Amino acid sequence: xxxxxxxxxxxxxxxxxxxxxxxxxxxxxxxxxxxxxxxxxxxxxxxxxxxxxxxxxxxxxxxxxxxxxxxxxxxxxxxxxxxxxxxxxxxxxxxxxxxxxxxxxxxxxxxxxxxxxxxxxxxxxxxxxxxxxxxxxxxxxxxxxxxxxxxxxxxxxxxxxxxxxxxxxxxxxxxxxxxxxxxxxxxxxxxxxxxxxxxxxxxxxxxxxxxxxxxxxxxxxxxxxxxxxxxxxxxxxxxxxxxxxxxxxxxxxxxxxxxxxxxxxxxxxxxxxxxxxxxxxxxxxxxxxxxxxxxxxxxxxxxxxxxxxxxxxxxxxxxxxxxxxxxxxxxxxxxxxxxxxxxxxxxxxxxxxxxxxxxxxxxxxxxxxxxxxxxxxxxxxxxxxxxxxxxxxxxxxxxxxxxxxxxxxxxxxxxxxxxxxxxxxxxxxxxxxxxxxxxxxxxxxxxxxxxxxxxxxxxxxxxxxxxxxxxxxxxxxxxxxxxxxxxxxxxxxxxxxxxxxxxxxxxxxxxxxxxxxxxxxxxxxxxxxxxxxxxxxxxxxxxxxxxxxxxxxxxxxxxxxxxxxxxxxxxxxxxxxxxxxx
Amino acid sequence: xxxxxxxxxxxxxxxxxxxxxxxxxxxxxxxxxxxxxxxxxxxxxxxxxxxxxxxxxxxxxxxxxxxxxxxxxxxxxxxxxxxxxxxxxxxxxxxxxxxxxxxxxxxxxxxxxxxxxxxxxxxxxxxxxxxxxxxxxxxxxxxxxxxxxxxxxxxxxxxxxxxxxxxxxxxxxxxxxxxxxxxxxxxxxxxxxxxxxxxxxxxxxxxxxxxxxxxxxxxxxxxxxxxxxxxxxxxxxxxxxxxxxxxxxxxxxxxxxxxxxxxxxxxxxxxxxxxxxxxxxxxxxxxxxxxxxxxxxxxxxxxxxxxxxxxxxxxxx
Numbered sequence: 032x033x034x035x036x037x038x039x040x041x042x043x044x045x046x047x048x049x050x051x052x053x054x055x056x057x058x059x060x061x062x063x064x065x066x067x068x069x070x071x072x073x074x075x076x077x078x079x080x081x082x083x084x085x086x087x088x089x090x091x092x093x094x095x096x097x098x099x100x101x102x103x104x105x106x107x108x109x110x111x112x113x114x115x116x117x118x119x120x121x122x123x124x125x126x127x128x129x130x131x132x133x134x135x136x137x138x139x140x141x142x143x144x145x146x147x148x149x150x151x152x153x154x155x156x157x158x159x160x161x162x163x164x165x166x167x168x169x170x171x172x173x174x175x176x177x178x179x180x181x182x183x184x185x186x187x188x189x190x191x192x193x194x195x196x197x198x199x200x201x202x203x204x205x206x207x208x209x210x211x212x213x214x215x216x217x218x219x220x221x222x223x224x225x226x227x228x229x230x231x232x233x234x235x236x237x238x239x240x241x242x243x244x245x246x247x248x249x250x251x252x253x254x255x256x257x258x259x260x261x262x263x264x265x266x267x268x269x270x271x272x273x274x275x276x277x278x279x280x281x282x283x284x285x286x287x288x289x290x291x292x293x294x295x296x297x298x299x300x301x302x303x304x305x306x307x308x309x310x311x312x313x314x315x316x317x318x319x320x321x322x323x324x325x326x327x328x329x330x331x332x333x334x335x336x337x338x339x340x341x342x343x344x345x346x347x348x349x350x351x352x353x354x355x356x357x358x359x360x361x362x363x364x365x366x367x368x369x370x371x372x373x374x375x376x377x378x379x380x381x382x383x384x385x386x387x388x389x390x391x392x393x394x395x396x397x398x399x400x401x402x403x404x405x406x407x408x409x410x411x412x413x414x415x416x417x418x419x420x421x422x423x424x425x426x427x428x429x430x431x432x433x434x435x436x437x438x439x440x441x442x443x444x445x446x447x448x449x450x451x452x453x454x455x456x457x458x459x460x461x462x463x464x465x466x467x468x469x470x471x472x473x474x475x476x477x478x479x480x481x482x483x484x485x486x487x488x489x490x491x492x493x494x495x496x497x498x499x500x501x502x503x504x505x506x507x508x509x510x511x512x513x514x515x516x517x518x519x520x521x522x523x524x525x526x527x528x529x530x531x532x533x534x535x536x537x538x539x540x541x542x543x544x545x546x547x548x549x550x551x552x553x554x555x556x557x558x559x560x561x562x563x564x565x566x567x568x569x570x571x572x573x574x575x576x577x578x579x580x581x582x583x584x585x586x587x588x589x590x591x592x593x594x595x596x597x598x599x600x601x602x603x604x605x606x607x608x609x610x611x612x613x
Numbered sequence: 614x615x616x617x618x619x620x621x622x623x624x625x626x627x628x629x630x631x632x633x634x635x636x637x638x639x640x641x642x643x644x645x646x647x648x649x650x651x652x653x654x655x656x657x658x659x660x661x662x663x664x665x666x667x668x669x670x671x672x673x674x675x676x677x678x679x680x681x682x683x684x685x686x687x688x689x690x691x692x693x694x695x696x697x698x699x700x701x702x703x704x705x706x707x708x709x710x711x712x713x714x715x716x717x718x719x720x721x722x723x724x725x726x727x728x729x730x731x732x733x734x735x736x737x738x739x740x741x742x743x744x745x746x747x748x749x750x751x752x753x754x755x756x757x758x759x760x761x762x763x764x765x766x767x768x769x770x771x772x773x774x775x776x777x778x779x780x781x782x783x784x785x786x787x788x789x790x791x792x793x794x795x796x797x798x799x800x801x802x803x804x805x806x807x808x809x810x811x812x813x814x815x816x817x818x819x820x821x822x823x824x825x826x827x828x829x830x831x832x833x834x835x836x837x838x839x840x841x842x843x844x845x846x847x848x849x850x851x852x853x854x855x856x857x858x859x860x861x862x863x864x865x866x867x868x869x870x871x872x873x874x875x876x877x878x879x880x881x882x883x884x885x886x887x888x889x890x891x892x893x894x895x896x897x898x899x900x901x902x903x904x905x906x907x908x909x910x911x912x913x914x915x916x917x918x919x920x921x922x923x924x925x926x927x928x929x930x
Contacts, residue, residue, distance in 0.1 A: 135887050137705055137706055137707070138706055138707055138708060139705070139706070139707050142707075223670075276707065277702065277707060277708065277709070280707045280708065281708070295790075295879065296716055296717055296720070296879035297706065297879075298789075298877055298879045299789065321788070321789070321877065322877070323788060323877050324874055324877075324883075325874050325875050325877075327772055327775075327875070328775070328787060328788050328875055328876070328877060331772075331775050331776065331779055331780050331787045331788075332779075332787040332788055334780050335779045335780050335783055335787050336783075337779075337786060337787050337788070487890060488654065488655050488657075488659065488660055488890065488891075488892050489655055491659050491660060492655055492656060492659045495659050529668075
């Protein structure tokens with residue numbers, strides 16, 4: 032049996048080496064237009080701009096047009112995906128990397144079994160854990176713990192083979208039993224669909240496992256192999272069951288490039304290099320993760336050199352870091368704000384008139400909002416579904432622009448020459464300054480609103496209440512959840528969507544067809560048609576795409592463009608084992 | 614004589630028991646209030662479930678956390694937790710509330726102690742000097758110091774110091790805990806305001822005392838001015854100063870939140886702020902009740918100290 036597998040593996044390797052159009056070679060999708068130029072190994076684009084040197088203090092715009100993840104997911108179907116050959120292990124890890132995280136830290140980040148629909152936990156999990164399949168800077172859906180995997184052509188099964196000799200940090204071998212247990216005990220984002228679609232798990236041997244589904248599971252790889260769920264991030268089954276959830280959060284063990292050392296009051300977490308990591312020796316010996324909520328403190332810490340990398344510098348403090356020749360900044364734009372007109376389907380609501388909605392869309396000065404909020408590091412062209420999410424329609428400046436005069440004309444045509452009182456506008460806390468900016472833009476065309484400031488928990492409660500919520504007027508919405516265009520439509524735009532405040536027959540009909548279709552082309556068409564409808568009807572007018580500026584000091588060897596935002600739907604540093612300090 | 618001794622012991626015991634009962638009632642009222650107030654902030658299941666979660670998933674979370682139980686049941690469970698000092702597991706941290714609290718408590722006590730020491734070290738001498746040199750430039754300088762202390766918000770002081778001492782001159786660390794250097798800026802930022810209030814109290818009390826008859830007599834008897842100030846005048850400042858110190862200690866623990874966030878000091882203030890934002894009922898309840906208990910104990914000890922110092926106090930209800 033072993034000889035047969037070895038022969039099969041060798042033949043597969045040979046086939047992969049000869050193949051040319053599978054996802055392993057699509058490095059063109061590892062960055063997006065400008066971002067591709069920041070990657071040293073981008074064999075993608077011959078006309079990519081040269082990568083900036085470490086002495087250059089250039090701010091670059093990263094986008095998440097990592098592409099068409101869905102297209103890539105489709106490409107891997109029916110073709111065994113084999114891991115890239117391993118490079119040299121590299122020298123012994125050395126040095127300490129101090130990283131300034133921008134919010135509070137929760138020990139729950141150590142445990143992927145309950146991951147929320149957010150990217151924050153994955154910043155920890157890329158350090159301490161590893162997945163069967165994960166996105167990396169050079170390859171999407173890259174086999175990681177898995178040596179190879181195959182998604183069946185009929186989407187009814189997915190088989191994985193673990194690499195040989197894998198161990199967790201405590202030396203325990205990683206087996207398919209751990210893979211099975213991790214999947215079965217996963218309860219975080221997308222858990223429902225992952226469990227509902229599963230028929231059974233077949234453990235062939237200690238290294239080979241097959242997931243069998245009860246219906247074609249087209250989105251399996253998108254959920255299992257990305258930051259859409261933590262089900263593929265493998266936990267030590269025996270250890271976890273022995274210590275329990277709380278015990279695991281206090282002393283986590285994983286299979287990633289670094290192992291947990293200690294947690295000081297959830298404000299400083301120390302990791303140490305795991306020199307038995309399958310891929311290579313991590314570049315640094317120690318990572319100190321500091322949870323520094325206050326942005327001014329993060330800026331002071333990076334300017335003083337106490338930390339080497341810092342997350343999320345707000346627009347108001349950008350000048351302090353941009354003017355410092357010892358720092359590199361890089362911006363990544365990810366999620367978008369959009370407007371929702373609550374109760375717009377009521378004929379008495381002024382926003383019921385498409386001309387009024389279009390006027391609101393045309394009134395917004397997105398460039399100014401971007402400048403004010405993100406120091407220009409965000410994006411002023413886009414739509415409510417972030418660029419880079421699979422299935423999203425990318426828009427251009429021809430589609431998204433400001434035209435105040437036309438907006439005023441539309442208001443007159445709609446019968447609101449003197450404007451109207453639109454009630455209140457409720458932005459996400461603490462984006463109240465942006466709310467004021469929107470008020471001023473809309474006021475210019477006659478839509479008068481007042482600012483409604485809510486506490487974060489109350490705001491999220493209203494968002495998740497959907498049509499049962501009590502908000503009125505206009506909502507400035509945003510979502511940090513990963514996924515794809517379809518998941519966004521499902522949540523925010525269908526009648527039954529858990530956070531939806533709208534009920535549009537066209538959207539629901541088209542989405543029902545999408546859900547029952549097994550034809551990838553048809554599904555793509557339907558999702559695009561839904562997006563076109565939402566855009567043409569101005570149901571969710573786009574505000575701007577948030578730009579997060581990250582900073583790093585000169586002690587980090589790699590250029591900022593090589594580290595930040597290189598992984599789709601993940602704006603934090605990665606891969607951690609590739610980072611070195613001087 | 615013996616009878617007086619017995620009488621005195623009875624009075625002290627009665628006073629002690631009275632304070633103990635009042636403390637227990639205060640603690641009960643505190644616990645009940647925080648139990649009710651925290652539940653008015655909303656549904657923690659919304660923050661604990663992923664975006665797009667169904668109502669069914671939120672119901673399950675509430676079930677798991679015991680939030681679906683009737684309020685009296687939840688309250689009874691909470692009172693049992695108060696008595697046993699086991700406040701359950703933090704919703705958003707997944708850690709034992711008690712362990713998280715006691716992990717942070719020493720840090721808060723350390724910071725407040727340093728800030729208090731700074732406020733007294735600055736406020737007392739400045740207040741004495743201001744009173745002794747009343748109307749002269751040293752008095753004006755001290756009053757100016759008091760004014761800036763009470764006018765400048767703590768976070769402004771904190772960030773200004775950080776800019777100069779950390780970023781500009783690299784003399785002190787920007788954030789964190791570990792060495793005495795990490796205490797300097799947070800201690801000053803937190804203690805600065807209270808130094809001002811201490812200064813004002815010492816100054817005004819000293820001015821009253823310095824004009825009293827027994828101080829005049831002490832001077833007439835030929836005592837040195839230094840002895841007059843320290844032995845006779847300052848001694849009378851102690852009682853109100855102790856009262857103020859006790860009050861300041863309590864206020865400092867609350868005021869430390871901003872300083873803790875700015876300097877990433879692992880204290881209880883920032884923990885409570887985080888817990889409120891996350892609607893983490895067990896953590897909020899645990900911190901408030903345990904901190905309230907400490908404050909009640911502190912006040913109780915101060916009351917006993919007063920009663921020991923001043924017999925008139927223990928004879929009143």
